[in-house]
Amino acid sequence: MNSSSIFFILSFIFVSQVNCNKFWWIESAVNFIKCPLGDCCNDYYIPQNITGLRKELDNNLFGQHIAQDAVISALAAHIAIENPPKALAMSFHGLAGTGKNFVARIITNNFFMKGSLSRHFQVYTGRIEFSLQDQINSYKELLVEKIAESLLKCPKSLFVFDEVDLMIPGLLDVLVPFLDHGPVRVPFKGTKQSVLTNKAIFIFLSNTGSHEIAKALVDLRSQGKSREETRLEDFESLIAVGAFNEKGGLHRSDTISTSLIDHYVPFLPLEKPHIRQCIKAAFRLREIDPSEEHIEEAMSHVTFGDKPYDLYAKNGCKRVDQKVASIVYKITKSNELKSHKEL
Ligand SMILES: *[C@@H]1O[C@H](CO)[C@@H](O)[C@H](O)[C@H]1NC(C)=O
Numbered sequence: 001m002n003s004s005s006i007f008f009i010l011s012f013i014f015v016s017q018v019n020c021n022k023f024w025w026i027e028s029a030v031n032f033i034k035c036p037l038g039d040c041c042n043d044y045y046i047p048q049n050i051t052g053l054r055k056e057l058d059n060n061l062f063g064q065h066i067a068q069d070a071v072i073s074a075l076a077a078h079i080a081i082e083n084p085p086k087a088l089a090m091s092f093h094g095l096a097g098t099g100k101n102f103v104a105r106i107i108t109n110n111f112f113m114k115g116s117l118s119r120h121f122q123v124y125t126g127r128i129e130f131s132l133q134d135q136i137n138s139y140k141e142l143l144v145e146k147i148a149e150s151l152l153k154c155p156k157s158l159f160v161f162d163e164v165d166l167m168i169p170g171l172l173d174v175l176v177p178f179l180d181h182g183p184v185r186v187p188f189k190g191t192k193q194s195v196l197t198n199k200a201i202f203i204f205l206s207n208t209g210s211h212e213i214a215k216a217l218v219d220l221r222s223q224g225k226s227r228e229e230t231r232l233e234d235f236e237s238l239i240a241v242g243a244f245n246e247k248g249g250l251h252r253s254d255t256i257s258t259s260l261i262d263h264y265v266p267f268l269p270l271e272k273p274h275i276r277q278c279i280k281a282a283f284r285l286r287e288i289d290p291s292e293e294h295i296e297e298a299m300s301h302v303t304f305g306d307k308p309y310d311l312y313a314k315n316g317c318k319r320v321d322q323k324v325a326s327i328v329y330k331i332t333k334s335n336e337l338k339s340h341k342e343l
Helices: 004-020 023-033 050-060 065-080 100-112 135-154 171-179 210-222 231-238 270-286 294-300 320-340
Strands: 088-093 121-125 158-162 184-188 191-195 203-204 263-266
Touching: 023 088, 050 065, 050 100, 065 100, 065 231, 088 100, 100 158, 100 203, 100 270, 121 135, 135 171, 135 184, 135 191, 135 294, 158 171, 171 184, 171 203, 210 231, 270 294, 294 320
Parallel strands: 088 203, 088 263, 121 158, 158 203
Antiparallel strands: 184 191
């Protein structure tokens, strides 16, 4: 090292001391030594940012006042204590396109600095990963191993199970010890390991119960309640009658019978005003202020369900984004043509 580079480094350290926190460089050196490859199991890489979560849901989730409140308070309560009694387990129910995946994604993005690319996040999709009945035992082994591995590395792991209704019945029974109180002893790489589970978060997504949710909403309205006045309690009777475990991976599983799911979260079917909000948000994302005509064009692709629920969009806000994208493409194209002509 020659003298000018030493001078450069010294002045860099001096400048950083003057401008920043005095020990800024020591701190970052320690961080680097502790976590040279990044994405470690610490508060920096796992911020669990409830403020950010709330903000993003406020701005981007439409028509789901119950789910929004339920999810935020469940997560905030879970992370508020150093040693929660058990892992947090939430089960999201509702029609396609009502926002279940969307909310799971927003949670992931606000809980992990690297979002869904985080090492401490895993997602399993029913239709893709666990659909062969004769493979059930190897699926079970694989699941236990992957979950245990993740929890050993980082107790604050997040696991999302999508399309639970399409998973083989009974598969998710292997999760029972992970969702229960106390650490789990699992066979791991030839030995038995004790795994801490209480800081983990499990989220299950399924369409199961969505017709019951729609029907309950229609009934509540006929009793004179507005959509916005409905509360989580109004849908809790559906849990008691088993509306949320009619089929799939949680079907008659021990997980349900021992009540290890802490929160059942209903996602209400979406109506015209909510679809309009989704459409406008999709235009905003592309920095276009849509005309009424453009909104109507996007609306025309949305089908509303069969009677008596024709109020409700069949696929919610699903595919709205693609429609808007193609409209935006057309708008930009015609603008280009226009400016071309003017030249
Ligand atoms: C949490 O989110 C808020 C709002 O988006 C942001 O201002 C803040 O910097 C975030 N905090 C962390 C630790 O990431």
